[in-house]
Amino acid sequence: MDTALDGNAAAGAFGDLFAFDVTMAMTTCATCGDRRAVGELLAYMDAPGIVLRCTSCRATQLRLVRSADRAWLDLRGIQALEVHSPTP
Amino acid sequence: MRWLVATVAETVPETARAVTLRLDVPDWPGHRPGQHVDVRLTADDGYQAQRSYSIASPPESDRLELTVERIDDGEVSPYLTTVADVGDQFELRGPIGGWFVWDAGDDAPVLLVGGGSGVVPLRAMLQHHAGSGSAAAMHLVQSARTLGDVIYRRELEALVGPRRAVTVTLTRESPPDWGGHRGRVDAGLLAEQGWPPAAQPHCYVCGPTGFVETVADALVELGHAPGRIRTERFGPTGG
Numbered sequence: 001m002d003t004a005l006d007g008n009a010a011a012g013a014f015g016d017l018f019a020f021d022v023t024m025a026m027t028t029c030a031t032c033g034d035r036r037a038v039g040e041l042l043a044y045m046d047a048p049g050i051v052l053r054c055t056s057c058r059a060t061q062l063r064l065v066r067s068a069d070r071a072w073l074d075l076r077g078i079q080a081l082e083v084h085s086p087t088p
Numbered sequence: 089m090r091w092l093v094a095t096v097a098e099t100v101p102e103t104a105r106a107v108t109l110r111l112d113v114p115d116w117p118g119h120r121p122g123q124h125v126d127v128r129l130t131a132d133d134g135y136q137a138q139r140s141y142s143i144a145s146p147p148e149s150d151r152l153e154l155t156v157e158r159i160d161d162g163e164v165s166p167y168l169t170t171v172a173d174v175g176d177q178f179e180l181r182g183p184i185g186g187w188f189v190w191d192a193g194d195d196a197p198v199l200l201v202g203g204g205s206g207v208v209p210l211r212a213m214l215q216h217h218a219g220s221g222s223a224a225a226m227h228l229v230q231s232a233r234t235l236g237d238v239i240y241r242r243e244l245e246a247l248v249g250p251r252r253a254v255t256v257t258l259t260r261e262s263p264p265d266w267g268g269h270r271g272r273v274d275a276g277l278l279a280e281q282g283w284p285p286a287a288q289p290h291c292y293v294c295g296p297t298g299f300v301e302t303v304a305d306a307l308v309e310l311g312h313a314p315g316r317i318r319t320e321r322f323g324p325t326g327g
Contacts, residue, residue: 004297006321008185009140012126015089015184023187039187040319042297 004042010050011039013064017071026082031059033079038062091128091179092116096172097151102239106157106205107169108144113152113180121146121212122189122292122320125154125182129164137163142209142294142320143183146216155239157205188292188320192220196290199282200228201273201303203295204237209320210294211240214254218247227253229281231273231299233260255281273299275306285311294320 007023014022023039034056041061044051049065054077061077075081098110121143128138139162145153158169172178190198190213198217200210207230217226232238235258244254257269257277269277283289291312293303300321307317 004321005140006319008124008188008320009322011124011184012089012138012140012181021186023185037187039185042321 004053005045006043007038007041007052008043009045010043010052010064013050013066014038017064017073020083020085024084027061028079028082029054029057029059029061030077030079032057089181089184091181093177094152094180096174096176098174099172102155103237105169105237106155106239108153108155109168109172110151110153111180116152117183118147119143119152119183120186120189120191121216122185122209123183124185125152125180126184127154127164127168128179128181129167130179139164140184142212144208144211146212146219148216148219155205155208155211188294188318190216190290190292192216192222192224194290195223197283197287198224198226199278199289199291200226201231201278201291201293201295202228203231203273203299203303204233205239206293206295206299206320206322207239208294210292211244213292214244214247214252217252218249222251225251225283227255227281227283229255229257229273229277231257231259231295234258235263235266253281273303273306275309278303278306279310282307282310285313288313288316291317292320293317295322297321 011023025038028035034054040055041052049063052062054061063074065072092113094111094113096109097112100108102108123143124140126140130136141154144155156165156168159165202210248254259272262270291307293300300319304317304319
């Protein structure tokens, strides 16, 4: 059975790192070019870290692994991360 | 984001497997319908388990509500559904997520499609629709296996009005005198109960992965723009 949740389930963990709401950010998949909100990516939470996969082609887009005082963010699977950010 | 202490003020059984916890959360900053919280349980030996839950209550509710369905081999839901009692405390943080959120100031028609406990964030939207006096028309299509599995049935029926409709379909078994729909949510039911694509409705779909993909595909097939369809999925590891 597919055990995927979605990017919303991962948003709390990403929220510890980013000042913006990661569920609203749009990624462009490096593998297939699909553009979608992080909230709609497939989230696999039961790996040693969090893995977010492309909803369209299932390729890994983002991975987040953390220890007590450090986080590793692997973004190789995305071409771009687009964040709504009005100029202050 | 800071962890807050939630105290169980009331537990409301919804179905044989689902319970609504009404919580007192001092310093709760408020939320929008559709948002989440992370819940964290800590065992005596320090072991922690964390899960994400949709908020069941609308912003205007006096208490934060979570409706949790028991996953038998889960780590968090068995505690929340069968052990947690009035006065018990656990940690949560939120609100989280601005994507799967409905804005009451938006007058576009809204189609909500929920499978099983996927109705939880949609309940917050429907109640907020009623509480805010929104001018939008909102229609909920809710799918459950049996009549006994329909979460919030009477409560949502009571919300039906000039701009709010609720359709329930039962997928596994239904009473002989059942006047509602039978079978899974498909393009036929969505065409009949939803809005025409020309009305440019917002569509919110929430449920297990298979349900979400089937419904989202059917909506696209009917001609709805993918950009108007927002989805939220939860899986068996949600426990």
